[in-house]
Amino acid sequence: MDFDWTDEERRFRDRVRAFLDRELPGDWAEIARHGPGSPEQTEFSLQFCPRLAEAGLLVPHWPAAWGGQDRPTWEHYILGEEMWAAGEPRGAQYMNVNWIGPTLMQYGTDAQKARYIPPMAEGRAIWCQGFSEPGAGSDLASLKTRATRDGTDYVIEGQKIWTSYAGLAETCFLLARVPGSGEGKAGIAIFLVPMDTPGIEVRSIPSLIGHGDIHEVFFTGVRVPETARFGGEGEGWSIISYALANERIGIARYELSARVLGQMVAALKAEGRFDDGAVRARAGEASAACEAARMLAYRAVDRRAKGHDVGTFANIARVAVVEADRAVSDFGMEFLPEAYSGDGDAAFLAHHERAIVAGIAAGAAEIQLDLIARRHLDLPRGTA
Amino acid sequence: MEFTPNDDQRTFLGVLDQIAAGPEAAWAVGTDWQRFQWSGALDAILDENGFFDCAAEPDLGPVAAAEMVMRLAELPVLVESAASALLRPRFAPDLPRPLAVVVGPAQAIRFLPVARSVIRVGTDAVEVAELPDPAAPVDSLFAYPMGRVPADLTWRKIAADPAEMLDAWRVAVAAELAGALQGGLTSVLAHVRDRRQFGRALGSFQAVQHRLAGAAARIEGGRLMTLRAAATGDPAEAARALGWLQNSATTIAYDLHQFMGAMGLTLEHPLHRWTYRARLLRSEMSGGTANLALAADRTWSTP
Numbered sequence: 001m002d003f004d005w006t007d008e009e010r011r012f013r014d015r016v017r018a019f020l021d022r023e024l025p026g027d028w029a030e031i032a033r034h035g036p037g038s039p040e041q042t043e044f045s046l047q048f049c050p051r052l053a054e055a056g057l058l059v060p061h062w063p064a065a066w067g068g069q070d071r072p073t074w075e076h077y078i079l080g081e082e083m084w085a086a087g088e089p090r091g092a093q094y095m096n097v098n099w100i101g102p103t104l105m106q107y108g109t110d111a112q113k114a115r116y117i118p119p120m121a122e123g124r125a126i127w128c129q130g131f132s133e134p135g136a137g138s139d140l141a142s143l144k145t146r147a148t149r150d151g152t153d154y155v156i157e158g159q160k161i162w163t164s165y166a167g168l169a170e171t172c173f174l175l176a177r178v179p180g181s182g183e184g185k186a187g188i189a190i191f192l193v194p195m196d197t198p199g200i201e202v203r204s205i206p207s208l209i210g211h212g213d214i215h216e217v218f219f220t221g222v223r224v225p226e227t228a229r230f231g232g233e234g235e236g237w238s239i240i241s242y243a244l245a246n247e248r249i250g251i252a253r254y255e256l257s258a259r260v261l262g263q264m265v266a267a268l269k270a271e272g273r274f275d276d277g278a279v280r281a282r283a284g285e286a287s288a289a290c291e292a293a294r295m296l297a298y299r300a301v302d303r304r305a306k307g308h309d310v311g312t313f314a315n316i317a318r319v320a321v322v323e324a325d326r327a328v329s330d331f332g333m334e335f336l337p338e339a340y341s342g343d344g345d346a347a348f349l350a351h352h353e354r355a356i357v358a359g360i361a362a363g364a365a366e367i368q369l370d371l372i373a374r375r376h377l378d379l380p381r382g383t384a
Numbered sequence: 385m386e387f388t389p390n391d392d393q394r395t396f397l398g399v400l401d402q403i404a405a406g407p408e409a410a411w412a413v414g415t416d417w418q419r420f421q422w423s424g425a426l427d428a429i430l431d432e433n434g435f436f437d438c439a440a441e442p443d444l445g446p447v448a449a450a451e452m453v454m455r456l457a458e459l460p461v462l463v464e465s466a467a468s469a470l471l472r473p474r475f476a477p478d479l480p481r482p483l484a485v486v487v488g489p490a491q492a493i494r495f496l497p498v499a500r501s502v503i504r505v506g507t508d509a510v511e512v513a514e515l516p517d518p519a520a521p522v523d524s525l526f527a528y529p530m531g532r533v534p535a536d537l538t539w540r541k542i543a544a545d546p547a548e549m550l551d552a553w554r555v556a557v558a559a560e561l562a563g564a565l566q567g568g569l570t571s572v573l574a575h576v577r578d579r580r581q582f583g584r585a586l587g588s589f590q591a592v593q594h595r596l597a598g599a600a601a602r603i604e605g606g607r608l609m610t611l612r613a614a615a616t617g618d619p620a621e622a623a624r625a626l627g628w629l630q631n632s633a634t635t636i637a638y639d640l641h642q643f644m645g646a647m648g649l650t651l652e653h654p655l656h657r658w659t660y661r662a663r664l665l666r667s668e669m670s671g672g673t674a675n676l677a678l679a680a681d682r683t684w685s686t687p
Contacts (some may be wrong), residue, residue, distance in 0.1 A: 001447045002386040003612040284676030288628035293607025302387040319601045373593030380588040
């Protein structure tokens, strides 16, 4: 057991930080203020990611055949920590890097790989994921959007919701049900749908989590060729399980939270308020939540780096990460409420808007607790 | 980053687990309904085989020692390991053990009635004393042999920095607390898998599942922070790990008893052995709030 970084890993982190210091503009905090899904940040990512790619820092963990360098899992994770802590200047493209690209490599046809992977590796592709629906959130397998065969085409009808990046994405990674192909999970297929296909309407949903972050997407008579299907009919659920296993450890949210907590403490010290024992205790508690989340995430990464299934270790890390995000956000709002009004503090505002979504987006925290209970603690199912 | 024990650590912990599954670690209800069960036999086997000195072995180190303390604290029977494994090899290797540790004002101290030596950590100095006779036990709610420091001991200073000693003690107490909470959790998990009400296992109710899953996340996070603090010797990490576990202990101990129901209120069931250790350890070194404030000082202090 050893909980330190190797020299090589330290050098890699330094390289990423130096790149960020050099490349992020002076008004970056304002650009990042409204989150990775905002139009401002999405547009910025289209300038930033090509430069990241040129520096060999966009997809270093990808295979060399697809523009990567076959770098180790830990470097990929360090990259994720630094990017998230910097406000995620990759915008929506972090999804390409983490799971859409690797899933295309695994399951795509040659034509799909050739069409979609190079733009990702060059840092100029924006995708959205068409998963949740009004009637299918945590219970994703109950989704109702249909893709009905019509000759060599499919015609898609239905609605997606809470779709991040849909306003600017070129392509949607869409889950839909193919009538006649099976019930429940067995009837789901994936389609790679260009967002300029006639019949797609995107509406932005005003929300608490940033400008233009989430959307409704309506599919009305959207016709796509059979070649847009990704994997076979009925294979959608197994592919998405593979994809999310790739992503399951999730975003390194604790890294941003820990750094923002440090900034909050600096603000309190500047006002002479850090002498208050209650403030220090709460700061210590929030920092402990961040470090607990960090260690639980690292335990899962360690397993992935060794080629093992991360299993329930990832679910535990996700629960701890939510707790860390909340602890830091609550600390700021309790002791620095003035930072959330008027001109406020862009870093604290941005952190808050990222933190409140932590236990809801990409799998509700309660679902993680269900999985921990059943798979980690070996507790029986609801009707047992 | 390496979360897997090395070969030596794996062998060491494997043998420890075998011993911990042996007859010396078996528990029974005492005829006098004692709140703890000191296992002199288990303590002696571990002592004779050098387990308590593992922190001084380069290939084992403080990490293996902390892991050992956790695993021993998961047992329903009691041995003294935290001070012996994480203080003695570094600060007082020749001191006769078992040990009791005194920090702060005079009060009932755990392990004193079975201890052969006491370590007293003061503001300016660390002193030790051997106990020619066992200290008289004190009745206590806490599931340890508790006693007060005899007035007539002969103290001698040792060449140890009190601050360093306290940092090491934080790691040791955190390891013991993580183990106690895990031991209680494991016991309750077995109960809620088997116990049926309303035609289903208690552990199938989400109200139970989510609280136990949350407890597991908190304990495992604390456990990993403790191992890192042991490995790095970082004083901020030590305070953070201990404070986190101490502030988690209250809710977890409550929930464990809640899910064990009336059986968990009996002395016949061992749950109290873990929860009443946790309730004492929660107050060590001024308690969780003070340790988290200390962690904050150390993280953000201006040099």
